[in-house]
Amino acid sequence: MNANLTELTNALKQTLPSAELEISQLPGLPNMRLALINSDFSTGPLPEQVMRNVIAKPAYWAFCWGSGLALAQWLTNNPSVLAGKRVADIGSGSGVVAVAAKQAGAAQVWACDNDDQALLASKTNGQLNKAEIHLCADIEDLPQDLDLILMADVLYDRSNFALVEKIKALNTPLLIADSRIANIEDTDFTLFHKSEALTLPNLGEFDEFKTVRFFVTGQPELLFQN
Numbered sequence: 001m002n003a004n005l006t007e008l009t010n011a012l013k014q015t016l017p018s019a020e021l022e023i024s025q026l027p028g029l030p031n032m033r034l035a036l037i038n039s040d041f042s043t044g045p046l047p048e049q050v051m052r053n054v055i056a057k058p059a060y061w062a063f064c065w066g067s068g069l070a071l072a073q074w075l076t077n078n079p080s081v082l083a084g085k086r087v088a089d090i091g092s093g094s095g096v097v098a099v100a101a102k103q104a105g106a107a108q109v110w111a112c113d114n115d116d117q118a119l120l121a122s123k124t125n126g127q128l129n130k131a132e133i134h135l136c137a138d139i140e141d142l143p144q145d146l147d148l149i150l151m152a153d154v155l156y157d158r159s160n161f162a163l164v165e166k167i168k169a170l171n172t173p174l175l176i177a178d179s180r181i182a183n184i185e186d187t188d189f190t191l192f193h194k195s196e197a198l199t200l201p202n203l204g205e206f207d208e209f210k211t212v213r214f215f216v217t218g219q220p221e222l223l224f225q226n
């Protein structure tokens with residue numbers, strides 16, 4: 001196992017002692033492999049101290065969230081959205097969206113996350129897929145001249161609507177994929193696509209969270225222009 005995978009496994013075990021990292025294939029992404037929590041990890045009730053650890057430091061990066069999967073699949077099927085562009089993935093987690101963006105033809109990709117373990121996961125998963133991913137812990141440190149900003153499954157935390165406002169102020173098209181938000185209630189965004197996806201490994205999510213909605217600032221057609 002390479003040093004990054006060992007470090008990530010140790011980090012995961014600090015939260016979930018019986019968990020392992022498994023190199024997993026993802027539906028609709030035949031060229032991608034991600035280090036994710038073992039697929040047979042029990043989703044049953046956790047011991048109290050483990051639950052406290054999960055709440056204190058959730059290893060979001062050890063899952064490929066449904067919205068990230070749906071966005072990665074859509075980018076893979078729509079490479080013209082990325083061709084030659086400089087792109088950032090905010091709330092990158094495992095890096096599934098960042099890796100898909102690079103694989104689909106983006107010139108440069110930044111994975112941005114405020115969890116240092118997620119940044120290590122994005123870097124490691126980039127390396128597993130031979131996709132060069134730049135890292136960034138704070139959107140303030142992103143390059144000014146990006147062409148597109150992506151964000152998947154970050155609005156589970158309503159306080160992240162403030163992050164959306166900060167990103168909008170960068171005046172770069174922002175594409176949000178989210179299964180928790182049915183209506184973004186912001187007239188700057190247009191709903192332009194829906195698809196179905198589940199978090200992997202399966203967390204047994206409610207049916208209402210299987211539909212992933214794609215919103216973009218500006219005209220959706222502009223996404224496809226270079």
Ligand SMILES: C[S@@+](CC[C@H](N)C(=O)[O-])C[C@H]1O[C@@H](n2cnc3c(N)ncnc32)[C@H](O)[C@@H]1O
Pocket residue numbers: 060061063064065066067068069090091092093094095096097112113114115118151152153154156157160163
């Ligand atoms: C549910 S995970 C989604 C990860 C990935 N996009 C996916 O779809 O698989 C949310 C991620 O957003 C990150 N995050 C949450 N709030 C953030 C913020 N304010 N700035 C940057 N990252 C944030 C978390 O650390 C976590 O990695």
